[in-house]
Amino acid sequence: MDLKRRLFALKIKWETVRQEFKLRGLLDALFAGIVYATLITVPVVAVLIELMLISMHRLYFFAVLYILAAFGFVWLVNRLAYVALKLKRPDHESDAKGLLIVNACVWTGFVLITGILFLTVFIPALTA
Amino acid sequence: MNELTNKAWPTVRLLLIPYLAFLFLLFFPIDYEIDAPGGITEVSQTIDIVYNEDKVIEGSISTTYIMAIARPTWFMFIAGYFSPYTTITKMSTTNIAYTNEELRQISYLDKETSVEASIIVAYQAAAVVNPEVTIGYVTKTLVFGKAEYLSHYDEIEFGDEFVSVLGDDGVLATSIGDIAAVTVDADAYDFTFIDALGATYTLTLEKDAATAKFGITLKQYHLVDREITYPLYENADSNIGGPSGGLLSTIFVYNQLVTEDITHGLKIAGTGTISYDGAAGYIGGVKQKILTAYFAGVDVFFIPYLDPAYVYDNYVEALRVCEEVGIDPSGWLVGVSSFQDVIDWLAAVED
Numbered sequence: 177m178d179l180k181r182r183l184f185a186l187k188i189k190w191e192t193v194r195q196e197f198k199l200r201g202l203l204d205a206l207f208a209g210i211v212y213a214t215l216i217t218v219p220v221v222a223v224l225i226e227l228m229l230i231s232m233h234r235l236y237f238f239a240v241l242y243i244l245a246a247f248g249f250v251w252l253v254n255r256l257a258y259v260a261l262k263l264k265r266p267d268h269e270s271d272a273k274g275l276l277i278v279n280a281c282v283w284t285g286f287v288l289i290t291g292i293l294f295l296t297v298f299i300p301a302l303t304a
Numbered sequence: 305m306n307e308l309t310n311k312a313w314p315t316v317r318l319l320l321i322p323y324l325a326f327l328f329l330l331f332f333p334i335d336y337e338i339d340a341p342g343g344i345t346e347v348s349q350t351i352d353i354v355y356n357e358d359k360v361i362e363g364s365i366s367t368t369y370i371m372a373i374a375r376p377t378w379f380m381f382i383a384g385y386f387s388p389y390t391t392i393t394k395m396s397t398t399n400i401a402y403t404n405e406e407l408r409q410i411s412y413l414d415k416e417t418s419v420e421a422s423i424i425v426a427y428q429a430a431a432v433v434n435p436e437v438t439i440g441y442v443t444k445t446l447v448f449g450k451a452e453y454l455s456h457y458d459e460i461e462f463g464d465e466f467v468s469v470l471g472d473d474g475v476l477a478t479s480i481g482d483i484a485a486v487t488v489d490a491d492a493y494d495f496t497f498i499d500a501l502g503a504t505y506t507l508t509l510e511k512d513a514a515t516a517k518f519g520i521t522l523k524q525y526h527l528v529d530r531e532i533t534y535p536l537y538e539n540a541d542s543n544i545g546g547p548s549g550g551l552l553s554t555i556f557v558y559n560q561l562v563t564e565d566i567t568h569g570l571k572i573a574g575t576g577t578i579s580y581d582g583a584a585g586y587i588g589g590v591k592q593k594i595l596t597a598y599f600a601g602v603d604v605f606f607i608p609y610l611d612p613a614y615v616y617d618n619y620v621e622a623l624r625v626c627e628e629v630g631i632d633p634s635g636w637l638v639g640v641s642s643f644q645d646v647i648d649w650l651a652a653v654e655d
Binding site: 211223227233235256 | 305308310326330331341342371377379383384387389595596599
């Protein structure tokens with residue numbers, strides 16, 4: 177019941193944000209977030225890959241760093257998307273920040289599950 | 305997007321050149337090679353002998369691989385320079401002529417032919433104590449190297465089988481040793497090959513004006529004749545190339561074919577090539593392999609030990625590495641000169 181109420185509240189929040197920024201504005205902000213977060217994350221990931229290649233004996237350590245970098249990417253995308261929305265309408269009243277935090281949490285959960293799968297299933301299978 | 309770009313533009317403009325410079329360090333390759341520690345791989349993951357499947361094997365037999373990075377980026381070069389575990393060398397004049405893909409192909413050819421050698425040696429040894437085991441092989445000459453000046457460079461693949469060359473006065477040479485003798489008078493000769501799919505093709509190869517050579521390196525291999533070999537085996541694809549797993553692959557195959565379990569519950573690893581007569585051969589990347597084995601916590605590590613007086617003998621070098629990085633080699637680092645040495649050492653464990 178509680179979950180149902182929370183989902184309903186989230187839906188209302190989404191509708192309010194959408195009305196205020198329009199779908200096009202939201203997608204534009206998200207796109208900006210993805211572009212700039214990618215520009216920041218690409219060198220970080222490249223550094224991790226290259227360090228891992230010369231330190232394969234620390235594979236799990238680097239796998240954990242990848243997962244942390246993926247968390248960082250998710251949060252950066254949402255943070256930058258929020259900044260872009262705020263720049264579009266500095267006087268906005270809807271809870272865009274709260275909505276993006278929920279979005280970030282969902283993606284973080286997805287990254288976490290994928291990361292755990294890599295640590296416990298894929299890497300042991302590939303290096304067995 | 306525009307709002308964010310406008311806001312970030314002063315910072316972007318300031319960081320653009322350092323950013324591009326950093327990307328250059330991260331992506332521009334240079335003509336060096338880096339050897340770094342890798343891991344160990346149980347041979348059972350790649351070779352499957354369809355025999356003795358109920359046999360309980362308490363220990364494990366693993367090959368050791370290192371990360372041999374051809375043409376690293378500047379960033380890797382710098383990171384490797386400061387790492388105590390890596391070795392950086394300038395690319396050899398032979399390797400520098402090849403693309404990374406060609407180096408990979410050569411490495412896999414080495415690995416495939418090494419597995420064939422392991423099967424032959426292990427089956428021959430096992431046949432002495434197990435009459436059910438039979439082995440047959442054929443001898444083939446394969447393309448192992450190509451010089452830049454080789455005519456029809458792209459049409460000849462590594463691993464293609466050399467069949468014959470039509471030499472002076474119509475003499476047909478079919479073995480490596482005869483090629484030079486029958487290709488004296490002319491500048492070009494017809495060479496016949498068989499590709500990986502079994503198709504025969506003939507190409508006219510011209511001698512290079514400067515070196516008077518055709519620019520092709522051929523090497524003779526014994527390959528298993530599956531028709532008369534028992535039991536059958538499967539060799540799975542793997543991402544690991546090179547011939548250095550030969551010795552340990554031989555031990556694994558032998559253990560699958562005999563009644564007793566020669567591992568005695570030990571986590572066995574090692575390195576070394578295998579010759580058709582069962583002799584172990586030198587490998588590269590000794591430092592990284594010793595470190596890899598040490599990090600993996602193996603019980604015993606076999607390494608070629610052929611000449612105590614030779615400063616670059618693998619075992620001698622391994623002892624030097626142990627001293628350099630502060631590892632105690634006693635009890636787990638074992639120098640061997642042949643497959644039989646390993647069998648004898650493991651047999652002594654039981655005693």
